[in-house]
Amino acid sequence: MELSGSQMVIEALRKENVSVVFGYPGGAIMNVYDEVYKQNHFKHILTRHEQAAIHAADGYARASGEVGVAFVTSGPGFTNAVTGLATAYMDSIPMVVISGQVPISMIGTDAFQEIDAVGISRPCVKHNYLVKDVKDLPRILKEAFYIARSGRPGPVHVDIPKDVTAQIGHFAYPAEIKMQTYKPTYKGNPRQIKKAIEAIVASKRPVLYIGGGAINSNAAEEVREFAKICGIPAVETLMARGVMGHENPLLLGMLGMHGCYSANMAMSEADLMIAFGSRFDDRVTGKLSEFAKHAKIIHIDIDPSSIGKIVPIDYPIVGDLKNVIEAMIPLAKEHVEADRYKPWRDLLNRYNEIHPLKYEDSNEVIKPQWAIERVGELLGDKALICTDVGQHQMWSAQFYPFSYPRQWLTSGGLGTMGYGLPAALGAKVAMPEKTVINFTGDGSILMNIQELMTAVESQIPVINVILNNQFLGMVRQWQTFFYDKRYSSTDLTMQPDFVKLVESFGGRGFRVKSKEEFDKALEEAVASNTVCMIDVNVDRFENVLPMVPAGGTLYNMMLEYKE
Amino acid sequence: MEHIRRVLSVIVLNEDGVLSRISGLFAGRGYNIDSLTVAPIPKTNLSRLTIVTSGNAPVLEQIVKQLHKLIPTYKVIESGQFVEKELALVKIPLNEDFNGLDAMLKAYNGTIASSGEEFIVVMVADDYDRIDNFLKAVKKYNPTDIVRSGSVALDM
Ligand SMILES: Cc1ncc(C[n+]2csc(CCOP(=O)(O)OP(=O)(O)O)c2C)c(N)n1
Numbered sequence A: 001m002e003l004s005g006s007q008m009v010i011e012a013l014r015k016e017n018v019s020v021v022f023g024y025p026g027g028a029i030m031n032v033y034d035e036v037y038k039q040n041h042f043k044h045i046l047t048r049h050e051q052a053a054i055h056a057a058d059g060y061a062r063a064s065g066e067v068g069v070a071f072v073t074s075g076p077g078f079t080n081a082v083t084g085l086a087t088a089y090m091d092s093i094p095m096v097v098i099s100g101q102v103p104i105s106m107i108g109t110d111a112f113q114e115i116d117a118v119g120i121s122r123p124c125v126k127h128n129y130l131v132k133d134v135k136d137l138p139r140i141l142k143e144a145f146y147i148a149r150s151g152r153p154g155p156v157h158v159d160i161p162k163d164v165t166a167q168i169g170h171f172a173y174p175a176e177i178k179m180q181t182y183k184p185t186y187k188g189n190p191r192q193i194k195k196a197i198e199a200i201v202a203s204k205r206p207v208l209y210i211g212g213g214a215i216n217s218n219a220a221e222e223v224r225e226f227a228k229i230c231g232i233p234a235v236e237t238l239m240a241r242g243v244m245g246h247e248n249p250l251l252l253g254m255l256g257m258h259g260c261y262s263a264n265m266a267m268s269e270a271d272l273m274i275a276f277g278s279r280f281d282d283r284v285t286g287k288l289s290e291f292a293k294h295a296k297i298i299h300i301d302i303d304p305s306s307i308g309k310i311v312p313i314d315y316p317i318v319g320d321l322k323n324v325i326e327a328m329i330p331l332a333k334e335h336v337e338a339d340r341y342k343p344w345r346d347l348l349n350r351y352n353e354i355h356p357l358k359y360e361d362s363n364e365v366i367k368p369q370w371a372i373e374r375v376g377e378l379l380g381d382k383a384l385i386c387t388d389v390g391q392h393q394m395w396s397a398q399f400y401p402f403s404y405p406r407q408w409l410t411s412g413g414l415g416t417m418g419y420g421l422p423a424a425l426g427a428k429v430a431m432p433e434k435t436v437i438n439f440t441g442d443g444s445i446l447m448n449i450q451e452l453m454t455a456v457e458s459q460i461p462v463i464n465v466i467l468n469n470q471f472l473g474m475v476r477q478w479q480t481f482f483y484d485k486r487y488s489s490t491d492l493t494m495q496p497d498f499v500k501l502v503e504s505f506g507g508r509g510f511r512v513k514s515k516e517e518f519d520k521a522l523e524e525a526v527a528s529n530t531v532c533m534i535d536v537n538v539d540r541f542e543n544v545l546p547m548v549p550a551g552g553t554l555y556n557m558m559l560e561y562k563e
Numbered sequence B: 001m002e003h004i005r006r007v008l009s010v011i012v013l014n015e016d017g018v019l020s021r022i023s024g025l026f027a028g029r030g031y032n033i034d035s036l037t038v039a040p041i042p043k044t045n046l047s048r049l050t051i052v053t054s055g056n057a058p059v060l061e062q063i064v065k066q067l068h069k070l071i072p073t074y075k076v077i078e079s080g081q082f083v084e085k086e087l088a089l090v091k092i093p094l095n096e097d098f099n100g101l102d103a104m105l106k107a108y109n110g111t112i113a114s115s116g117e118e119f120i121v122v123m124v125a126d127d128y129d130r131i132d133n134f135l136k137a138v139k140k141y142n143p144t145d146i147v148r149s150g151s152v153a154l155d156m
């Protein structure tokens, strides 16, 4: 089949069963957009900023498990996309992002809207390509999708010069992938697996430390089964919320900087840690020399470079988590006795009774934690939860009752304010039957506010719940704790009228000052079937607790803040 | 922890931008590059990079893993069994007294690579630490320019 480069892009997306693309056109990618116009295989959603197109594709990928796809133009279109790429890369999200580039003959001449896109994207993508010949395009697109979704997933960037999108070439989409140099390992080494089981049998205080890899590997069911067979208590990272399910008696909660007491104590007192697709982020470990210092460590990860990067590992297993746990389950059934860990489980449960996650509710002012719990009570597993970045994000992670994987979308690794709304749009497109909530802050929401227009135009009804503390709250909290309350550039009392703002886009707004108003607004928002903004006035000076100050130790948490 | 010198032979697809992926990896993650040489492997689509790096043991382990992780990386060889050679060119003014230079060149597998009206250029190819020694010894001839190639290495 003879096709132009642009037609090849459309055909490749069709072969990959892509049903939606998020994007924003411009000169260098106009040939592709011309073909977008002519086709009806996939839907194109025009965002109002390239960063949002990437976050939306990312939200789509996280919610669905499929590869998210976005188009942007060269120069500023691409540079606007970089934050989105970096966000997805840090959280290992599968995406293919196609950017236009100036024609090959003009590369290197500082042409209009020329930027070295692959030079910029290189450190924030899993892989990238600059397509120099239309004949390479089918193979490159095939590889791009394969690389994005295989192994440790991640974004792949394909930069296509304008003349390549116009050139005609032979199109035969490769049926199979043949890459000489890239072959991820899926199966764990059986000898290592056996040793890991022996270590579990020998342990008295084991803990499962579950990371985002459990979600990427679609391993939640296996993780739950393994935990149950072994009777091993589990902690989840920010990225892993939903893997165990909030009703699971073995789940202690989230660990780390704002983790719960029992989860952090479990890590500190364990004699064996079983890391399932987690990467020992500094927000999880606290001071490394004190981190889980009594524990031997089993680490299962598909990325060999994750293993031993931060702490030395006693039992490394390279492989796909789902695959490896499937191999561990029969051995666990045979050798591990769940009763053996009962005293340990009892101890941790007692820790949880002594210091549960808590906040002091009020009848005068809405506490942000209450609002999150309330959405949990009213919507529970019917809702997908997205967030922006800050205090509201941590409270959402702490207080929402997550029941299943992919219910929770948050920028963990990069911590990108402005992620929430566009990601919510992507999630809603992927899962139209779910209610999609974006818990956001009065700071973050303004970082991609233009996407209200996308939501209205493309009829993507998501509900933004602004936990409005009139502060860059998380930064304000650090200033309170560590900078003698010098509130440098964090006061946000100067604000737009969020209700009028959303209404000017054609959505619906609610201002909420009491619990009754909150319930009513949420109910109306869910029923409204349009994009909504619920502006909730919350206690301005509420702090996220408990807290392990940066570089502190997990067993020495700040449980409350005293003036 | 002990700082270790390590020679890595990295076989990669010979494609656009592969060198920038490698140098970018080292720069971005704060790893040392003491020297780097690269050339295509004849009759293949591959190139061989010889990288001399240093760091403590966990850092060296990460370097190898991160190199492996790059999509175009075919193989990373870190065997201790390398034949490793470096080349140095040294430019010496002709007004120097060359007494003993011949013997010195002999001792370091060296030759006179070129001679002109005002300078000679000598060339030595040897182990990197012997090159160090040679460059110290050759100082007495007041060289005006010295260039070192970086290591090339082959595993045994
Ligand atoms: C793009 C970006 N800029 C700056 C930061 C640093 N930062 C982290 S949290 C935060 C405050 C967020 O304020 P808001 O959205 O109101 O959330 P709150 O903490 O008040 O809940 C800031 C500025 C960031 N994470 N991302």
Ligand SMILES: [Mg+2]
Binding pocket: A390, A441, A442, A443, A467, A468, A469, A470, A471, A472, A473
């Ligand atoms: Mg705020």
